[in-house]
Structures are given as C-alpha cells and as structure tokens.
Amino acid sequence: MTAPTPRRAVLVAALAVATAATAATLSGGSASASAAPTPRAQGRTVDNRFWFSYDHWRAGAHRGTTAVPGARPGLEIGTAAGRTEYADPHTGRKSTWEYATWTSPVHRSTVPATEAIASWNARTPAGTWIQIELRGTYTDGAVSPWYVMGRWASRDGDIRRTSVDGQTDGKSTVWTDTLAVDAPAAAAGLRITDWQLRLTLHRRPGADRGPTVWLAGAMASDVPDRFTVPASVPSGTAHELKVPRYSQEVHIGRYPEYDNGGEAWCSPTSSQMVVEFWGRKASATALTWVKPGYSDPQICHAARSTYDAAYKGCGNWPFNAAYAATYRGLAGVVTRLTSLTDLETLVRAGIPVITSQSFRREELTGAGYGTAGHLMTVVGFTAAGDVIANDPHAPDNPGVRRVYKRAEWETIWLRTKRTATAGKVTSGSGGICYLYVPALPGAAQIRALREVGVL
Structure with a gap:
C-alpha cells in the first residue's frame, strides 16, 4: 500500500x-x-x-x-x-x-x-x-x-x-x-x-x-475530475504472464528505518516482481546487509533502494522506476494509461504493468481490504476480461495471485475522485502505472508502447 x-x-x-x-x-x-x-x-x-x-x-x-x-x-x-x-x-x-x-x-x-x-x-x-x-x-x-x-x-x-x-x-x-x-x-x-x-x-x-x-x-x-469511468470492452482473449509472486505482508516490522515493511512496501515489492520477471536480480553482495533468516531479502533491498528520506517511505514513484533501471539492460518510468484496453495491449506484448489504485473494502470484490493507495502488478486477463493481478497484499507468496472483476478494477484505477470510508471526497490515481521494459525493446514491445501512447 x-x-x-x-x-x-x-x-x-x-x-x-x-x-x-x-x-x-x-x-x-x-x-x-x-x-x-x-x-x-x-x-x-x-x-x-x-x-x-x-x-x-x-x-x-x-x-x-x-x-x-x-x-x-x-x-x-x-x-x-x-x-x-x-x-x-x-x-x-x-x-x-x-x-x-x-x-x-x-x-x-x-x-x-x-x-x-x-x-x-x-x-x-x-x-x-x-x-x-x-x-x-x-x-x-x-x-x-x-x-x-x-x-x-x-x-x-x-x-x-x-x-x-x-x-x-x-x-x-x-x-x-x-x-x-x-x-x-x-x-x-x-x-x-x-x-x-x-x-x-x-x-x-x-x-x-x-x-x-x-x-x-x-x-x-490534464485529466478531468471523475468519480466514474466508461467501461472498456474486453478483448475476449485470455493471457497470463509468469511473473514472480511476492508478498509485502511477510515483511511486517522489518527495517523501521525504511518504513517498517508490510503495507508500506507495496511499491518496492511490486517493482521487484517485475525486475525478476525480466530475469534480473540483486547480487549476493548487494544483499549482505539484510538480516540472516529474513525471507525474500531482495524485497528488503528494493525497499532500501527506493526509500525517500523526505517522504519517509518507499512510495516515491519515479524513485521506484529509477531503481528498476539500475539493473543491467532495464528501463523504467511512471506513466498514465487511459483504459484496460491499454493494459491488455501491453500484457499481450509480454509487458506486465504495475498499477496504483485506491478503494473501500466493498469496492473491489475479493480483495478483503481497503486502501488510500496501493500498488499491484497486472499480469494477465481472463477470457471474460477480468484482471489477473499479482497483489502483494497477501499473507504469503502463493496467495499473491488474484482475479478481480473488470468493471470494479477499471473504476478504482482510472477515477481521479472517490468517496472514502468516512464520507470525505479524496483523490484517485487516474490511471497511474509503472512500466519496466528492456532498454532495447523488441519490435512487438515497441508497437505496443506506441499503441498506448507511451512512445
């Protein structure tokens, strides 16, 4: 989160x-x-x-x-x-x-x-x-x-x-x-x-x-304020990328100096999933500072490597993209997309997408939590168009894979205004995502990036 x-x-x-x-x-x-x-x-x-x-x-x-x-x-x-x-x-x-x-x-x-x-x-x-x-x-x-x-x-x-x-x-x-x-x-x-x-x-x-x-x-x-968004039409084709699954919750209480793990680490946890999808990983030398016995020490490394000392957290978005680009041959930035159609285009080209959304518990069926802001990784779509996500808000790594209803997910991702639990109107992400790809992308990846307006 x-x-x-x-x-x-x-x-x-x-x-x-x-x-x-x-x-x-x-x-x-x-x-x-x-x-x-x-x-x-x-x-x-x-x-x-x-x-x-x-x-x-x-x-x-x-x-x-x-x-x-x-x-x-x-x-x-x-x-x-x-x-x-x-x-x-x-x-x-x-x-x-x-x-x-x-x-x-x-x-x-x-x-x-x-x-x-x-x-x-x-x-x-x-x-x-x-x-x-x-x-x-x-x-x-x-x-x-x-x-x-x-x-x-x-x-x-x-x-x-x-x-x-x-x-x-x-x-x-x-x-x-x-x-x-x-x-x-x-x-x-x-x-x-x-x-x-x-x-x-x-x-x-x-x-x-x-x-x-x-x-x-x-x-x-200049994205207009909106509480709702038009629903996009699913492609009708199922596709899922094999992205590693990591839970942020197994790190609760680790490294208070880097915001204490758990819900504060959704951004670096999601970033690490996609870094490793592209075949990169932290060296053994880079992980020597992590306490022996901590599971998935590369997540601790990602949190330390994205921590913003003024913000006092790991949620600075361009810092996460810059972290991904420290791995050889990777590039990363933060962008905004306009629909789940854009996400389907990227996933079909082999590009997982890290997205930001906020919602009340009852607004996303199957999540089991609410959040003022949370990062997860879109790794695929069902034939019906529902979203397959690696959601790091899970009790363990196997529980990270989730399937969310398309219309619900599209709304909580694309809206710029929402009503919080206490009835106060607050902001939404408006289609924010991270994109990490090879620094020398293939032809299909370039076509997809151009199609969604990134290139």
Whole structure:
C-alpha cells in the first residue's frame, strides 16, 4: 500500500527506450522545441517527452556535460563546470562536489497541463549522484522557478535519496514528486504550456568519471475530475504472464528505518516482481546487509533502494522506476494509461504493468481490504476480461495471485475522485502505472508502447 501519507496529486510520466537508430525512427531524430504549442488533440489528456538517444543528449545546453554514444547512449560529465557544497538535510553532512549541468530544449506540450512529473534512468557509482529539476511556462506567460524533482543516487552512502518539500511560487507546488498547478479546477484555469528539464551531475572532486544518465524527461497531463469511468470492452482473449509472486505482508516490522515493511512496501515489492520477471536480480553482495533468516531479502533491498528520506517511505514513484533501471539492460518510468484496453495491449506484448489504485473494502470484490493507495502488478486477463493481478497484499507468496472483476478494477484505477470510508471526497490515481521494459525493446514491445501512447 502507500507510503506514510496519501498523495495530493496524481503522478504521471512515460517510457521511451530504444537504440539511437530506433530513437531516430520513432521520434524523428534530434530533440528540439516546437515553434509554438501544438493544439490539444481531441480527448487527449497526456503528453510525454523523453530524451534518450545520442542526438537527444547532444541537443540542449551543456555546461561541462558530454553526450556518450553506444548501444545505450547517455549523458556524462566531460569537464566539471565548477564545485558546490551540499549539506545533506537528512545526515547533517556537508560535502564538496564537482558538477556539470545539461538543460533540455524547451518542450511545448500538446496538452496544456495541470500536472507534470519528471522521470530518469541513471547509473550512479559510489561518490556520485544527480539532481533533476523542472520549470514550466504558464498560460499567463509567467515562468516557474526551477523546481527540484529529486536528488537521487542508487546507493545511500554518499547522500540520502530525497524529494524536496515546500517548493511553490504561488501558482504551482511540488508534492513529493509531482509538480501540480494550485487551482486548476476551471476548464479555462491556469495551465502549464511548456517545460524544460535541468540535470546536474555530481562527483567527488578529482574523480575521473561521474554518473551516467540514460533517459530523462517528463510527462504533462490534464485529466478531468471523475468519480466514474466508461467501461472498456474486453478483448475476449485470455493471457497470463509468469511473473514472480511476492508478498509485502511477510515483511511486517522489518527495517523501521525504511518504513517498517508490510503495507508500506507495496511499491518496492511490486517493482521487484517485475525486475525478476525480466530475469534480473540483486547480487549476493548487494544483499549482505539484510538480516540472516529474513525471507525474500531482495524485497528488503528494493525497499532500501527506493526509500525517500523526505517522504519517509518507499512510495516515491519515479524513485521506484529509477531503481528498476539500475539493473543491467532495464528501463523504467511512471506513466498514465487511459483504459484496460491499454493494459491488455501491453500484457499481450509480454509487458506486465504495475498499477496504483485506491478503494473501500466493498469496492473491489475479493480483495478483503481497503486502501488510500496501493500498488499491484497486472499480469494477465481472463477470457471474460477480468484482471489477473499479482497483489502483494497477501499473507504469503502463493496467495499473491488474484482475479478481480473488470468493471470494479477499471473504476478504482482510472477515477481521479472517490468517496472514502468516512464520507470525505479524496483523490484517485487516474490511471497511474509503472512500466519496466528492456532498454532495447523488441519490435512487438515497441508497437505496443506506441499503441498506448507511451512512445
């Protein structure tokens, strides 16, 4: 289930991964800003833009960074632009770092947006870390400040991985990992029309190399408030992927410093299922810190590797996607989809999908619990179109597989508003999911990702 507090905003982003040649085919080569905002497509609520090819990394403004070619192109420090001191608010340690920055081209969104969320995939060896910032232009012409969307490293020995609370300009606010317009209710209300990313790469002074960023970008969305959603028509074809099954509940009480296991670990538990579906796993060395005798120690490792020291939990969504991408040859981001038809398309292409939903106990037959927010993995569909899920809220690993009624499940996943148990109206996820796929996806996977609007 969720980390300590319910999210105010819906979290969204997208996945675009391929070789440089595939990137040129799919996205038309180099990234560049449009001359003017593209009119919003009919009914479209999500716009995605990611940089991941060699041409992408060559674009934008470099201050000490350099584009690195190869099967998986990236961004690295060439010559440091300077030095800076960082005082870690979670450890009290002050350290000096060399840094270099890359600023993306301006991206003009096809969807004037109420929310935006950044996502990234990177390698951060010991003695390195990255900061991701985003700034937007509003429909009134004003420009937001550079908002920190994350300070991130795969390990926690140099800095504590963290979101940054309290960022606002009176028009928008960062809520953990989502930049949200403060008052978007009216159809003609304030929106974000375009945005840029800025990446700052850090390394210890005098080091030869630093971090490598393989993918970075953001998604912007404007999903209307809704308590109900139209039902989609099932494909009529049964399909189920063999995804490993792990229970979060067997970890109750483990590692209070990483939010105490159990219901707080639905996100890393779900992430680990899909990481292992793709044939990756944590090394024995990476697990030596886990207490001997703990079952499924890789789940403890995933929780530690996704923990957000400011949020005080493992539910920071882009941190989970970034964790998945630390495994060789995997890419991961957070995205929003629009129907169970999209999920069926991905599952048929061999891609399991981690989804976020919230519901009262009586709203999801067979769950046996209610939640303000919970992650589970969609692994298949019955011939009738019902959802086959690996739901980590189970007493043990064998009990993780569940079948949920299609209409119920689609509603609790896609709605943006719901009535909680006490009668209070609160938020819903609006179709949020994680997608983890090979960094070099196959042709069928690329077709499916394009069909659902991710590529």
